[in-house]
Amino acid sequence: MIPELGQLALVIALCLAVAQCFFGIVGAQRGHFIWMNAVRPAAVGQALFVSLAFVILTYSFLTNDFSVRYVAENSNTALPWPYKITAVWGAHEGSLLLWIFVLGLWTLAVARFSRRLPQEFASRVLGVLGLISIGFLLFMLTTSDPFTRLLPPAAQGRDLNPLLQDPGMAVHPPMLYMGYVGMSVAFAFAVAALLGGRMDAVWARWSRPWTLVAWLFLTIGITFGSWWSYYVLGWGGFWFWDPVENASFMPWLVGTALVHSLAVTEKRGAFKSWTALLAIAAFSLSLLGTFLVRSGILISVHAFATDPRRGIFILAMLGAFVGLALILYAWRAPMFSESGGGFKVFSRETFLLLNNIFLVVAAAAVLLGTLYPLVLGALNLGQISVGPPYFDHIFVPLMIPFFILIGIGPYVRWKHGSVPHTGRKLGWVAALALLVGAIVIVLLRAETSFIAMAGVLLAAWTVFSALQEPVQRLWQRLRHRHASLGRSVLGMSVAHVGAGLMILGVTVTTMLGITVDRVFTPGSSLSVHGDQYAFEGVQDVSGPNYQAVQGTFVVTHDGRPVTVIYPQKRQFRRDGTTTTEAAIDAGPFRDLYVALGNPLGHGAWSVRIEYKPLVRFIWLGGLIMVLGGFIALMDKRYRRVRITAVTLDVAATLGDAGTNLRREPEH
Amino acid sequence: MHRRLVFILPILVLIALIGFFWRGLYLNPTLVTSPLIGKPVPDFSLPRLHDPQQAFNQSRLKGQVSLVNVWATWCVACREEQRTLLHFSKQNIVPIYGLDYKDDRQSALRWLTERGNPYTAIAFDATGNVAINWGVYGAPETFLIDQHGIIRYKYIGPITTEVIQRELLPRIRALRREGT
Numbered sequence: 136m137i138p139e140l141g142q143l144a145l146v147i148a149l150c151l152a153v154a155q156c157f158f159g160i161v162g163a164q165r166g167h168f169i170w171m172n173a174v175r176p177a178a179v180g181q182a183l184f185v186s187l188a189f190v191i192l193t194y195s196f197l198t199n200d201f202s203v204r205y206v207a208e209n210s211n212t213a214l215p216w217p218y219k220i221t222a223v224w225g226a227h228e229g230s231l232l233l234w235i236f237v238l239g240l241w242t243l244a245v246a247r248f249s250r251r252l253p254q255e256f257a258s259r260v261l262g263v264l265g266l267i268s269i270g271f272l273l274f275m276l277t278t279s280d281p282f283t284r285l286l287p288p289a290a291q292g293r294d295l296n297p298l299l300q301d302p303g304m305a306v307h308p309p310m311l312y313m314g315y316v317g318m319s320v321a322f323a324f325a326v327a328a329l330l331g332g333r334m335d336a337v338w339a340r341w342s343r344p345w346t347l348v349a350w351l352f353l354t355i356g357i358t359f360g361s362w363w364s365y366y367v368l369g370w371g372g373f374w375f376w377d378p379v380e381n382a383s384f385m386p387w388l389v390g391t392a393l394v395h396s397l398a399v400t401e402k403r404g405a406f407k408s409w410t411a412l413l414a415i416a417a418f419s420l421s422l423l424g425t426f427l428v429r430s431g432i433l434i435s436v437h438a439f440a441t442d443p444r445r446g447i448f449i450l451a452m453l454g455a456f457v458g459l460a461l462i463l464y465a466w467r468a469p470m471f472s473e474s475g476g477g478f479k480v481f482s483r484e485t486f487l488l489l490n491n492i493f494l495v496v497a498a499a500a501v502l503l504g505t506l507y508p509l510v511l512g513a514l515n516l517g518q519i520s521v522g523p524p525y526f527d528h529i530f531v532p533l534m535i536p537f538f539i540l541i542g543i544g545p546y547v548r549w550k551h552g553s554v555p556h557t558g559r560k561l562g563w564v565a566a567l568a569l570l571v572g573a574i575v576i577v578l579l580r581a582e583t584s585f586i587a588m589a590g591v592l593l594a595a596w597t598v599f600s601a602l603q604e605p606v607q608r609l610w611q612r613l614r615h616r617h618a619s620l621g622r623s624v625l626g627m628s629v630a631h632v633g634a635g636l637m638i639l640g641v642t643v644t645t646m647l648g649i650t651v652d653r654v655f656t657p658g659s660s661l662s663v664h665g666d667q668y669a670f671e672g673v674q675d676v677s678g679p680n681y682q683a684v685q686g687t688f689v690v691t692h693d694g695r696p697v698t699v700i701y702p703q704k705r706q707f708r709r710d711g712t713t714t715t716e717a718a719i720d721a722g723p724f725r726d727l728y729v730a731l732g733n734p735l736g737h738g739a740w741s742v743r744i745e746y747k748p749l750v751r752f753i754w755l756g757g758l759i760m761v762l763g764g765f766i767a768l769m770d771k772r773y774r775r776v777r778i779t780a781v782t783l784d785v786a787a788t789l790g791d792a793g794t795n796l797r798r799e800p801e802h
Numbered sequence: 803m804h805r806r807l808v809f810i811l812p813i814l815v816l817i818a819l820i821g822f823f824w825r826g827l828y829l830n831p832t833l834v835t836s837p838l839i840g841k842p843v844p845d846f847s848l849p850r851l852h853d854p855q856q857a858f859n860q861s862r863l864k865g866q867v868s869l870v871n872v873w874a875t876w877c878v879a880c881r882e883e884q885r886t887l888l889h890f891s892k893q894n895i896v897p898i899y900g901l902d903y904k905d906d907r908q909s910a911l912r913w914l915t916e917r918g919n920p921y922t923a924i925a926f927d928a929t930g931n932v933a934i935n936w937g938v939y940g941a942p943e944t945f946l947i948d949q950h951g952i953i954r955y956k957y958i959g960p961i962t963t964e965v966i967q968r969e970l971l972p973r974i975r976a977l978r979r980e981g982t
Contacts, residue, residue, distance in 0.1 A: 376876075412812060419816075426823070454820045461813040468809050506822070507940075523876045524904045652912045732916040741915050 138203050138282040141191035145276055148184035148239075151177050152268035155242075159262020160330070163255040171258040178246045178261045181268060182239035189236040192281055193223050202288030205229060205281040211294040213680045221304040222295045227445075228281035230308060234425070235271050237309070237316045242268070245320060245345075252341060259327035260320075267319050270452045278445050294680065297707040297714050303363035311356030311383055315421040317349025318386055321393065322418035325411045326460050329467045334411060339401035342414070344773045346397060350390045351764040357383050358757030365750075366719055373644070373753055376526045381505040382424030388498035389417040392491045399487050403549060405478070408468035409491070415464060419457045420498070426453055427505070479551040486544035493537040500529040531586065538593040538638060541631055542600030545624075564603050568595040579748060581647060590642025597635030601628045626767025630760045637756025640749045649746040652732070656739045664746040666727060667691045672738060673731075681705045683716075686731050686740065690720065702731045702742075726750045838953050844935040851902050851910055851924035858925035862899070864951040867977045869898045869944055869970070871921070871961070872933060875909045877941040883960035884917050890966055891920035896974055900924035903933050903941050946970065948977050 155177040162170030192205075196219045201207040209222045209229070224233040242264050249257040275281075324342040328334045360383070361373045374380065393413040400410045426449040478484040504525050546560045572595035581587040605628050608620040651663050657672035671687040683705040690697040700718035707714070717730040725748045732741030838844075847859040863870070871887065873880040891898050900921035902910050907926060914921075927933050936945070937956075946955040955973055957965060 408809070415812075450820065450823050453823075454816070457816055458813065461816055465806075465809045465813055469806055506819075650908070650912065652915050733918065743912065743916065 137191055138195055141188045142282045144184045144188040145272060148181050149272040151181035151184065152265045152272055155181055155265030156262050156269055159258045159265055163259045171254055174258040174261045175246050178242050178265065182243045185235050185239040189232055192229060192232060193220060196223055201292050202284055204283045204285040207285050207289040207292045209295050211292040214295055215679055218295055218300050224308050225295050225299050228279045231275050231279050232281055233308065234312055234316060235275060237312045238268055238271065238319065241316055241320055256327055256331060259330050260323045263323035263326045264319065270456065274448050274452065278448055307356060307360050307363055310352050310359060314349055314353025314356050315386065315424065317352055318390060318418040318421045321346040321349060321414045325414035326463065329411060329463045332467060334407045334471045336401050336404055339397050343397045343401060344768055346393055347764055347768050350394055351761055353387050353390060354757060354761050357387055358754050362754045366717065376523050378427055378505050381501050382427045385498045385501050386417050386420040386424060388494050389413060389420055392494035393417050395487050395490050399484060403484065405484060407471050411464060411468060415460045422453045426450060481547065481552045481554060483547045483549045483552065486540060486547055489540055490544065493533055497533050535589065538597050542596050545627065560603060561600060564599045568599045571595045579643060579647060584646040587642055587646035590638055594635045594639035598632050601631035601635065604628055622770040623767045626763045629766055630763025633756045633759030633763055636752045636759060640752030640756060643749040644747050647748050651744045653742055654735060654739055655742045663744050665692060666697060668744055681707045688729055690727060700729055702729045704731050721751065723751060724749060838937050839956060841953060843947060843951050843953060846932040846935065848925040848927055848932055851926040858923060860951060863947045866949055867896050867974055868947050869896055870901055870947060871898055872901045872903050872938050872941050872943040874903045874905045874941045875913045879960040880942045883942050886961050886963055887920040888918045897922035901933065902926050903938065904930040946973055
């Protein structure tokens with residue numbers, strides 16, 4: 136009975152979504168106040184019924200209701216209870232329900248925090264979100280119903296895919312989906328503005344914090360996913376250019392471009408139609424990601440079970456949403472005047488435009504590399520992968536100029552910058568970056584690799600240039616006590632420091648890491664980068680639903696004990712799948728990584744040992760970027776209360792005209 | 803008018819992409835033609851992966867029916883294929899030669915120690931130049947070569963047990979009958 140209630144809840148949610156969409160868009164178009172007043176309750180109801188369905192599916196998992204096909208296929212009485220909850224989104228149907236649930240959460244948030252928006256605009260935004268809900272609810276009810284019964288019920292469930300039986304599963308997909316789906320809010324704002332025929336600083340100002348929150352979640356999701364694949368998949372890398380990773384990376388790149396271009400639109404009123412296009416593109420790429428994962432169109436380590444009907448449905452949905460938005464764009468966008476006026480070549484606008492160009496070109500390159508196999512496939516040339524050689528060749532040359540510009544941009548004035556002014560601010564920063572970079576290169580013995588040296592220098596440049604402004608303001612404040620630093624500038628500085636640390640981690644780990652493969656017999660040992668690894672043999676251990684072989688390695692450095700680590704090879708009882716649980720000794724400046732290979736008889740094992748310098752900086756950098764975004768979100772202007780849209784509009788216009796020359800450098 | 807066109811461009815891009823996806827959904831990776839089918843293996847000489855001093859060239863591919871599998875450690879689909887190939891090689895039906903494509907020697911050797919080696923011998927094509935002559939688009943791809951060193955069939959994408967049963971084994975048997 137309970138699962139049928141879940142199904143019913145989804146149907147009711149669908150009806151409410153139709154109401155939300157219709158009253159939202161048509162009501163605003165006709166200026167019908169009673170209709171517009173109905174939008175918010177419909178949206179809230181829709182979100183609540185979706186949440187109810189989600190709770191019911193979770194309940195079915197917790198109570199081992201194997202009469203529900205989806206539960207029987209993805210759970211088991213032996214599965215520990217936290218994994219029963221994460222199993223809800225362990226396969227296609229449930230992860231789709233999670234998608235819709237997250238969309239419901241965003242809808243609730245928009246309904247709650249949009250009261251101060253002009254009513255027409257708010258109802259259009261909610262109407263567009265309602266349209267997206269309709270699409271996904273229909274998709275779920277027609278092709279992927281998680282509540283389908285299994286007759287007769289199974290006595291025992293199969294089990295959750297072993298790779299997904301990990302605490303990371305509780306964090307990674309929800310965060311990623313919060314980011315993906317959050318881009319739909321930026322999309323809804325852009326489409327609402329296009330529908331209303333008004334694209335102005337108010338639109339940019341309202342849309343900015345939402346975009347930033349979505350970007351934050353996406354950053355957390357990707358950073359976490361990278362760390363997770365590092366320690367769970369046992370491949371020893373942090374990024375594989377796998378199609379599904381790319382699917383989350385593309386919206387991130389475009390979302391990052393969007394966050395920057397929204398700044399220009401808000402501050403200067405320029406780049407309006409470009410910003411709108413980026414907002415549409417970011418969400419399209421999120422949908423594309425969903426399509427690539429769900430349709431099984433690409434070969435991937437993340438492959439979900441596939442069904443061609445599903446692929447066609449998502450493709451149709453992608454075509455409909457994005458197609459409608461782009462038609463609207465082609466019709467409305469040429470009418471917007473770019474009130475920002477002209478800007479000189481050396482100006483903040485130019486640097487942000489370059490930022491956008493680099494990020495969008497990078498996203499296009501990733502798209503091309505991801506789709507190349509598919510395009511070949513469509514031309515009947517089969518399914519293949521181009522892999523990291525392609526991406527490395529494309530990415531390194533794009534990122535070098537990008538990171539040089541990242542340091543300069545914030546110190547160039549809006550509209551017409553001055554080279555001597557920027558030079559004065561950055562001259563000593565460049566010198567310091569060179570000096571510190573050189574010291575780090577010597578410490579790491581990085582002089583052997585050109586790319587590693589370039590990476591270290593770029594990272595130092597990025598970090599120090601980002602710190603210049605906050606440090607200067609702090610210094611001024613210590614002396615005269617009236618220099619202030621806006622949260623959004625501070626947030627930007629912190630985020631750029633994070634980007635610099637990430638580049639440092641990526642280049643140093645990639646270029647200077649050491650990997651050794653050896654056959655170990657019990658008692659044998661090996662020295663890697665000064666650490667002595669002694670193998671003491673393996674023993675059998677047993678987990679709740681798997682058997683494992685566990686090796687013991689004692690690591691010493693010059694006779695001093697460093698650590699004892701236990702890599703495992705697990706075999707799951709359900710289907711005999713084996714997973715490699717690498718043992719990692721994590722340190723701030725290096726990781727030691729040991730993975731068991733294959734048994735070679737007589738107690739001998741092939742073993743892989745890796746020394747990974749600064750690998751933690753990759754994820755640390757990601758977290759610091761998140762922190763930066765969070766600080767920017769705390770900016771005063773997002774907490775201002777009870778300012779009507781009109782005053783906001785006037786303030787924005789005045790702000791653009793006058794105050795910006797003084798409040799340098801705002802971002 | 804020119805300005806208008808810029809704003810229409812995004813929708814054209816979308817239409818092209820959707821077209822490709824639509825085709826992609828229905829594609830059948832086994833329906834592949836290559837201009838090289840029916841032609842002799844292109845001349846080449848590459849170092850062996852395990853022993854760079856030794857050369858691997860086209861003469862090795864004459865005298866018996868064999869498979870040439872293009873792979874690389876960076877190729878995700880090759881991971882899937884690896885297990886199937888390993889199993890197939892144990893049946894000793896045909897020799898499987900590897901063409902390690904745009905790869906790094908150390909990681910390739912590591913991959914083989916860790917996952918097992920299904921190959922009779924492996925040619926190491928670090929630059930991918932030989933693969934270009936073979937008409938390789940990416941990894942994985944598999945060529946079926948007959949006794950006279952002529953390419954008879956090409957499969958693009960990862961080899962599965964089904965592919966072996968349905969595509970490779972019947973052709974291998976037919977070639978053997980032809981040869982005797």
